[in-house]
Amino acid sequence: MEATQKAGFKAGLAAAAEAVVAAKDVLTKADQAIGDGDHGLGMARGFRAFAEALAKQEGGDAAASLQAGGRALMMSSGGASGAIFGTFFQAAGKALPPGDLPEPAALAAAFATGLQAVRDRGKAKAGDKTMIDAAEPAIAALAAGPQDLALALTGMARAARSGMDATRDMVATTGKARALGERSLGHPDPGAMTFTLWCEALAARMG
Numbered sequence: 001m002e003a004t005q006k007a008g009f010k011a012g013l014a015a016a017a018e019a020v021v022a023a024k025d026v027l028t029k030a031d032q033a034i035g036d037g038d039h040g041l042g043m044a045r046g047f048r049a050f051a052e053a054l055a056k057q058e059g060g061d062a063a064a065s066l067q068a069g070g071r072a073l074m075m076s077s078g079g080a081s082g083a084i085f086g087t088f089f090q091a092a093g094k095a096l097p098p099g100d101l102p103e104p105a106a107l108a109a110a111f112a113t114g115l116q117a118v119r120d121r122g123k124a125k126a127g128d129k130t131m132i133d134a135a136e137p138a139i140a141a142l143a144a145g146p147q148d149l150a151l152a153l154t155g156m157a158r159a160a161r162s163g164m165d166a167t168r169d170m171v172a173t174t175g176k177a178r179a180l181g182e183r184s185l186g187h188p189d190p191g192a193m194t195f196t197l198w199c200e201a202l203a204a205r206m207g
């Protein structure tokens with residue numbers, strides 16, 4: 001079967017970063033509902049820096065893109081999410097073998113390493129109403145998906161969105177939303193929303 005992907009992975013990462021920047025107000029509203037309202041600003045700043053790091057990068061090695069982007073995000077975005085997403089991308093980049101266009105299975109393995117680094121750092125687990133609840137099913141879908149990268153990323157994005165939707169029914173047990181307890185019910189987790197929008201934009205640009 002001919003590959004369906006229409007753009008390089010680096011171009012996909014750039015589009016995904018820009019999509020999160022563009023979603024700043026939506027993410028702000030999501031965090032105002034169950035947190036302190038800074039998520040949109042922090043993620044817009046972080047993913048702006050991610051995109052700028054990609055623009056400065058020579059060549060298109062995917063592992064280098066994820067590491068440079070993750071480092072820039074981590075340094076520029078405050079809040080829990082800056083550390084969480086920065087850790088995710090940096091650890092994923094370190095785990096990914098060199099090459100401009102990753103195989104879906106290798107990318108899934110690298111993202112799984114990134115997610116484990118997030119768990120080690122933040123001590124949250126599935127069901128705690130965090131970005132993990134979108135990332136975990138998304139990465140599982142990528143791992144079990146087709147060999148074609150664009151199609152596999154589309155499946156990943158779909159799984160991220162259903163994971164994010166499921167966070168509406170979860171009570172936050174970590175981060176700022178924990179103080180709300182049952183009142184966090186009905187609202188999606190802001191970090192899960194960021195992860196989902198990122199996946200959807202990556203899949204859309206690549207396919």
Ligand code: ADP
Binds near residue numbers: 040079081189
């Ligand atoms: P802060 O909580 O410092 O205000 P943000 O509002 O930028 O940070 O980000 C909140 C998001 O970060 C949450 O919606 C959640 O998805 C994610 N998050 C917070 N703590 C953790 C954690 N320990 N593990 C994974 N994700 C987390």
Ligand code: MG
Binds near residue numbers: 036037039079176
């Ligand atoms: Mg916040």
